[in-house]
Structures are given as C-alpha cells and as structure tokens.
Amino acid sequence: MNEHDVLAERFEAHRPRLRALAYQTLGSPSEADDAVQEAWLRLSRTDPGSIENLGGWLTTVVARVCLNMLAAHRDEPVGVVLPESVVSDADGSGPEHEALLADSIGPALLVILHTLAPAERLAFVLHDIFAVPFDEIAAVVGRSPAAARQLASRARRRVQDVAPVTGTDLPRQRAITDVFLIAARNGDFDALLEALDQDVVVRSNGTEVVRGAAAVAARAFPFTRIAQVSLPALINGAIGIVTAADGKPVTLVGFTVTGAKITAIDLIDNPRSIAEADLAVSDPAWSRSW
Known part of the structure; x- marks a missing residue:
C-alpha cells in the first residue's frame, strides 16, 4: 500500500470511536458523519510525521469541529429524535468499544445532554464518556484546565439530577408507559397527569408540538388510536410502540422516562428516520418481515 492507503487504514481504525464522540456531542447521525469526514480531510492535508498521537489528534479535531457545529446551531430548537445507535458499525473490542456499549449513551441521556451549553456538553462527553484529560479538553473549549473541570462538573450534576431510566429498567419503563396508554384509552385525565412529567414535551419528527403535562393530557386521543x-x-434501546402497514413500520412512538415520569414523547413517521432506527418488536416474526 502507498502512504495514503496506510494513513486511511489507520484513520478507519479510529472511526467508530470518533463517530461515537461526534454523535454523543451532536445527537445527529448525519452530522456525526460530517464531523468525522472533516477530520479525515484535515488529516489528509497534514504531515502524518508531525502527529505523535494520532488518536489524540483526531479526538481533538473532531471535538473542535463539533463545537463549531454546535455554535452554528445555537439559535435552533433543542431536541433529539430517536437517534440511531452509535455502535451499529463498531465491531472492535477493548475499552473504547465497551464505552460505546455502555448504558450512558442511550437516547434518554442525549435528551439531557442537549439541554446543556455546548462547552458543558463537550466537556462532559470528552471526560466522563471518553476519558480525555482536562488539560486536553481545555485546549478544545478555550478555557483553563480548572474551568474545563468545572464545565464537566456542572454537566455531571445536571445528568445526575435527572438521571434517566436506563436499559436495565425496561420493565419499569414499560409499566410507566402502559399507565399512560391505558389512561389515554380510558380518557382518565388524572391518571394521564400522574404518568407525565410537568414539563413533558411531545415532538413530531423532531419539532416540538406541545409541552406541559396538562396540554399533553388534553391531546392524548391520538396516542389512544396509535396504541x-x-x-x-x-x-434504539428505549421503550416505544410501532405501527405498520403491509408489514412495514410507518410510525414510531418513543418514550423517554426519567425517574417515574414520562419526560418526552417522540412521534416519528419520516421514512428515513424509521429506516435508521434500531427496532426490536415484541413479535419477532413480524419484525423480520421488513
């Protein structure tokens, strides 16, 4: 192989980790791919001999690209739409691969992370999920190491304050969402309010359509029909329901459960988003039909 092929091969060895980092920070599979591609373009224009630690160099580049992308989105609505699994194309092993499989990268955590300021989010992801030292994080976010530590600490407190139900609590997630669906079917307004967080948000294909427990409860009939x-x-590892036509999924309803309340409901009928979602349906024979 020539020098370019060797460099490309070395880059590909880091791609799963870089994509996971970008995805955790941005919450968008397509934007994560764009960030990783930008890192490759920058690497291809750089003398490899000048890079002592390729993994660290690429991590820094991707982190800076993500921070710039977050700054560009500063005025856009916050929201995460049933994200694609970051580990779908990771087939390695070792600590990096194990980090991708951890409960901490679930959709519920992404919802929380996207309420944080960009620098806080990036500091948390880099340090708490990818074990990047604070002196390296400081260079990325343009702060001192002590300030970078404070950014991660504030983000960590926010995550802990609203720690989501993880995949290990799926029965409890199911029980809470079942209460909501049964209450919707029976028109039980009080039971609906009991299942919903006071600041619950409903999104349709990523766009917020209603917020607040009372408003969601008052418009619960569509959920009855869907259920x-x-x-x-x-x-994507979280509790939800799927509707289908001719053996194909046409609507996804994903629930984010925090503590004992539903904090977000995502309605997805965009074909691309449905195709990207990792679905496991209760009827295995039905799920294999698409």
Missing part, C-alpha cells in the same frame, strides 16, 4: 393498532417495541 390500539401498534405493537410494543424497543426503539
């Missing part, structure tokens, strides 16, 4: 023709499912 009656749907199958329970895991959507």
